Amino acid sequence: MKTMTKLWATAAICGAVLSSTAFADPHPDAELIIEGELHIATRAEPPEHLGGVFPEIYSGWLFRTDETRALQMDDFDNPGLLFAERGEDRWELAEGTANQSCADCHGDVESMAGVRAVMPKVNENGELWSLQNYINNCRTERMGADAWGWNSEPMKDVTSLISLQSRGMPVAVKIDGEAAEFWEKGREMYYTRFGQLELSCANCHEDNWGRMIRADHLSQGMSNGFPTYRLKNATIVPLHQRFRGCIRDTRGESFAEGAQEFRELELYVSSRGLGLPIEGISVRQ
């Protein structure tokens, strides 16, 4: 049984090699221009630490169909923007024992420009935190309010709003100094084989990007598009939920959203896309 599924997976990956052009820009003429104005690069020079495994790094946007790509080029058609809109109301809402809103301390949400691009990052206590951890820390420690669940509606709304302030800014996570040990662990995890199918992230996103896996066009697995609106789920999907989905596809045991392991993986995956602009809120299938 185990051998059969493994064989099936190998066949699913290898069989497709014949039917698709691998290792090339999937849409050489496609340019991501939002509302006809904001040009967002979807190709970049690979960061040095990747040691030449990619000729170029590509946004996942390039691997989607014409229809899905078009949705992201128009803010009215991009359903993810509704989450950011709701996030604006939450930004202004006073809550908790301190009866304060995000805006009371941070002012206009535009003050969050650049924040998404450097997440996850090491906090003043030496812990690696994702954007969600910073938000919840303000809620519980500064507002006296309840923490939001990682995949909850308010968290989706506010992370979408904050990410939008960095749209077009290149991923700029720090991977040296205090971040180095977390980055190393994330890197190790990326190359670890998971599940009954014994597949690592790299087996799919590094060895087989550009190929078809079942009906899906396999990308380089970049994180610059997150949070992303997934048509399949009809909601915002945070990056850690995507990780869970990918691990589930290997028939493996996953970690929970927000787990230390996933924050380290987030740092490493983000660093593979250093230089690609933040798209959040992107649209994917």
Ligand code: HEC
């Ligand atoms: C069995 C193959 C497979 C494995 C193993 C796998 N993924 Fe994926 N992953 C996919 C497919 C298919 C998609 C959806 C199409 C795409 O964007 O590549 C995807 C999408 C993604 C995306 C979203 C890209 C975007 O722009 O929307 C990220 C990020 C990602 N994977 C990261 C990972 C990480 C990290 C791991 C290891 C824990 C992993 N994947 C393991 C198949 C895989």
Ligand code: HEC
């Ligand atoms: C009582 C004041 C206060 C409130 C209310 C507050 N914050 Fe903060 N927040 C801070 C302070 C102080 C910091 C740390 C210093 C800094 O980075 O601005 C911070 C840091 C952050 C950071 C990390 C920024 C970075 O660059 O590292 C984020 C993200 C954030 N807050 C989001 C929110 C959100 C979202 C809300 C509302 C749900 C909120 N905060 C409510 C005071 C507050």
